[in-house]
Amino acid sequence: MLRKEGYEVAIAENGEIALAEFEKNGADVVITDMVMPKVGGLDLLKGVHASRPDVPVIIITAHGTVDSAVEAIKLGAFDYITKPFEQAEIQSVVAKAARTQEANQGHVPPEGKARSSIIGESSQVQELFKVIDKVADSPSTVLITGESGTGKELVATALHDGSSRKDKPLIKINCAAIPKDLMESELFGYERGAFTGAVTSKPGRFELADAGTIFLDEIGEVPIEMQVKLLRVLQESEFERVGGIKTTRVDVRLIAATNRDLLAEVEAGRFRKDLYYRLNVVPIHLPPLRERRADVPALVRHFIEKYNKRLNKKIEGIADEALVMLQAYPWPGNIRELENLMERVILFADGPRIEAHDLPAPVRGVGGTTTFTAESPTPEIGETPLKEILKARQAEIEKAFIVQALGKTEGNVTRAAKLLGISRKSLQTKMKEFGLRDESPAEE
Numbered sequence: 001m002l003r004k005e006g007y008e009v010a011i012a013e014n015g016e017i018a019l020a021e022f023e024k025n026g027a028d029v030v031i032t033d034m035v036m037p038k039v040g041g042l043d044l045l046k047g048v049h050a051s052r053p054d055v056p057v058i059i060i061t062a063h064g065t066v067d068s069a070v071e072a073i074k075l076g077a078f079d080y081i082t083k084p085f086e087q088a089e090i091q092s093v094v095a096k097a098a099r100t101q102e103a104n105q106g107h108v109p110p111e112g113k114a115r116s117s118i119i120g121e122s123s124q125v126q127e128l129f130k131v132i133d134k135v136a137d138s139p140s141t142v143l144i145t146g147e148s149g150t151g152k153e154l155v156a157t158a159l160h161d162g163s164s165r166k167d168k169p170l171i172k173i174n175c176a177a178i179p180k181d182l183m184e185s186e187l188f189g190y191e192r193g194a195f196t197g198a199v200t201s202k203p204g205r206f207e208l209a210d211a212g213t214i215f216l217d218e219i220g221e222v223p224i225e226m227q228v229k230l231l232r233v234l235q236e237s238e239f240e241r242v243g244g245i246k247t248t249r250v251d252v253r254l255i256a257a258t259n260r261d262l263l264a265e266v267e268a269g270r271f272r273k274d275l276y277y278r279l280n281v282v283p284i285h286l287p288p289l290r291e292r293r294a295d296v297p298a299l300v301r302h303f304i305e306k307y308n309k310r311l312n313k314k315i316e317g318i319a320d321e322a323l324v325m326l327q328a329y330p331w332p333g334n335i336r337e338l339e340n341l342m343e344r345v346i347l348f349a350d351g352p353r354i355e356a357h358d359l360p361a362p363v364r365g366v367g368g369t370t371t372f373t374a375e376s377p378t379p380e381i382g383e384t385p386l387k388e389i390l391k392a393r394q395a396e397i398e399k400a401f402i403v404q405a406l407g408k409t410e411g412n413v414t415r416a417a418k419l420l421g422i423s424r425k426s427l428q429t430k431m432k433e434f435g436l437r438d439e440s441p442a443e444e
Contacts, residue, residue: 194243
């Protein structure tokens with residue numbers, strides 16, 4: 001059935017063989033029975049997530065109680081299906097899992113304690129740690145904002161792990177991966193016969209998260225007609241399943257995240273104002289990587305260690321010139337883009353460390369929208385402290401990028417800032433620092 005849908009399918013006779021197959025060839029989605037000899041479904045789930053926490057695992061079980069579903073979800077299962085099931089049901093769940101995996105491709109997965117997985121030494125990261133420590137164990141709703149790839153899911157996991165709910169389920173939902181017509185049944189569940197294909201009753205994500213935390217990623221994608229029902233759950237802690245009349249009460253702490261400007265969405269009539277203010281009790285904004293360049297070296301070290309293990313490589317470090325280039329690059333895809341680049345570079349690197357020539361052309365400023373040539377010869381060791389050399393080279397690179405951006409936009413500061421991926425104010429500050437004010441007559 002799945003092959004007819006266009007998927008490539010690998011089949012394993014039992015959980016033990018499945019783990020070996022997964023370690024050898026990987027998979028984008030795993031579907032497993034619950035009860036199997038040697039290695040059962042829950043143990044298979046643990047094994048898959050030990051090496052690839054981002055891979056959705058779907059459990060099929062004849063024991064479809066809420067308790068067993070909560071156990072599977074608590075251990076990280078993406079969803080569960082009860083026997084007997086309709087083909088349409090499994091097609092829908094697999095498609096949703098595939099969309100979620102595609103949307104989450106490259107996310108930095110939690111490894112051990114989520115807080116320790118937030119890498120950085122900048123003042124912004126230290127301030128973030130203070131906020132997490134202060135609000136983690138409160139019941140208050142948290143709204144995490146920031147561009148894609150800044151680590152919003154990691155912060156949500158750290159908030160849950162730092163709370164008294166840490167032993168209860170953390171249910172993660174990517175709202176952008178759920179078709180609008182399935183959003184209500186996904187969040188609140190459904191009763192048997194509620195719609196075609198509903199052959200059994202099924203609890204929704206809020207029900208599964210009872211006593212725990214629910215993380216709604218990309219909450220700006222929730223349809224306007226669903227927002228009023230979501231508001232009711234937040235205010236009254238109760239809801240009804242689709243097709244049901246019984247009111248279910250839950251105790252759930254909600255964390256939401258978005259890369260959209262929700263206030264602009266409110267003004268445009270696409271997001272309810274009352275829901276926005278109910279979500280924005282504790283706002284946490286994650287800055288883009290280009291505004292916390294001081295964290296790039298720590299992130300690079302982290303990814304070298306991570307992908308040395310995963311790819312069985314022995315990269316010892318990174319050349320200073322290459323590191324300066326990584327710090328100067330604007331990173332439109334943020335930490336996610338940096339991680340993907342580091343995995344690729346580590347995979348293909350031949351030497352004991354990453355050199356400048358190992359980096360892709362856009363990062364080196366070759367063949368892309370910008371070019372860079374070092375203005376100063378490499379000094380001899382001992383002439384100047386390394387820290388001063390790196391600082392000077394970074395300034396040279398930043399100035400070169402800014403000059404070229406201003407040239408491409410004929411001195412238009414606003415457009416140049418957009419091209420560089422920084423704020424207009426940040427660009428003006430840099431221009432003043434580098435004495436470029438007089439070279440850019442067109443300020444608007």
